[in-house]
Amino acid sequence: MNLLTSTTIYFTLFSGTMITLFSSHWLLIWIGLEMSLLAITPILVNKPNPRSIEAASKYFLIQATASMILMMAAIINFYETGEWSISNIINQLSSFMLTMALSMKMGLAPFHLWVPEVTQGIPLISGLILLTWQKIAPISVMFQIAPSINYTLITIMALMSILLGGWGGLNQTQLRKILAYSSIAHMGWMMAIISFDPTLSILNLLIYIMLTINMFVLLYHNKKTSTLSLSNSWNKSPLLVSIILVVLMSLGGLPPLTGFSPKWMIIKELVSNNNIILPTSMAIMALLNLYFYMRLIYSTSLTLFPSPNNTKIKWQFENTKISPLMSTIVIISTMFLPLTPTLSILH
Template identity: 45%
Template sequence: AWQTGEWGINTLTNLPMLTLSLAIMMKLGLAPLHFWMPEVLQGISLPTGLILSTWQKIAPMALLIQTSHLINLNLTIALGLASILIGGWGGISQTQLRKIMAFSSIGHLGWIIIVLKFDPQLSLFNFILYLIMTSAMFLSLINISATKILDISISWSKTPALTTTIMLILLSLAGLPPLTGFAPKLLIVTELVKQNATLLASSIMLISMLALFFYLRLAYIVTMTLPPNTPNSLLTWRTPHPTHLPTAIINVMALILLPLTPTLLLL
């Protein structure tokens, strides 16, 4: 404001913009400013974790998109690569689902930040898909009251349909086709190749294999392992569960939006 005579976020100079960017990225939980997020998410309940992972990231992301033309390209690439790496590496050895979702969030936001300078609208679209998939996962975990890997490994006997859906949501978060999560990775890699950043696109695809490993590990545990049980019957006594319409809707959106991606991009 002293140099330009205006009070506006779109008129910031280099140093204030760098400071603002780092502050916002810390709020988002991007690596290497991510250390608070896994511990905080582990210490709160699942509904609060849902709010922290989705709703509270909307305002910081809106500020970043609004100032994307001023943000430093090297900063976004460095923090994006670090976030994808830490998000995959940190989640491999975790057994607590909330910590796994924290590292998943870090990795997904890394993908979004990398393409922010090149195409802010694409970052916004990918952020919306991130909100949908993360909300679907948290709502599903809330319905079965699962906070550890052990909890979802024994949930099949009580809620087989929801457990199968959780497995598909995990594969969607991993970015496997033909699920919704494949769209962000496809669009981001395509945009980077168009910008002659083929090496960067190849690097983030290779690094994302770390995250793919723990997503597949979780999906395997959910659907293909049988925990030790002493009863003779395979199924435990099941009481009727109320239908959660919001969970059903968000789960469907987290799985089958890929064919609608071209239409959504035109909106």
């Protein structure tokens, strides 16, 4: 992909998300989502091969279906209200269809099966864009229609996402699939609180994006995509493997790391709204995610796989990949927790 083509594609991707982010008109929101969809499709097949083409086709079909449902919901709402404003949703069918469409775009359960399959079939950088930037537009729409969302429906979908996001990653050895199931579980946490405090969903999204960027940058720097290959990198870059250990614990939500902050604030907000069973269930199901994070940490950082001696001692080549922001991202991903009381007061 030459410079002009890639610049055009990434500018279209950025513009589509920004149009959706700052619009309150259903047609403009739909146009922004379509621009993002059409722009990211060639990014997914940046290195053409049958697996990436299959992944891009699955992604395009799912997202096109979700866009069709979203447009139908907007038309039904326009028929009932006579206006295209996003803040005026009075039809229950329209609200239900909007929730379904946006859930498909975010990868919420039970519409989550495309996320690990697509993420596994594309390069690491494309997977990073898919699991971070592409979540911003649909969550911004959910943020705006939060008062109109069916609470029971979105809560059931959030619980299913947390459960299946943890359950699906238990037996995975591919790092991209593990991060995809992690994304599904984190989307569940965001949607569980959106009816009570939408700003907490945005905070959770920002911290999740930071942690995921950190993880993908570390994997890209190490050129590793599976548990076995990552476990063999301890003798080449032990510091990076140790950083991966800490970032994975932060993704799992262990204190005193940054990832504990959104879970703490979400559970606190739910309990303050006299909702005890929901946060208890979410905390228990989050242990599934923590389990496969700890299993990955154990297999890569705390033990050595049985292997011949010549594979344990590798020549030390200088890594040519430049990661100027890695130290900053690692610090934010691990040492942000002391600012949580300030954020709690501000929000």
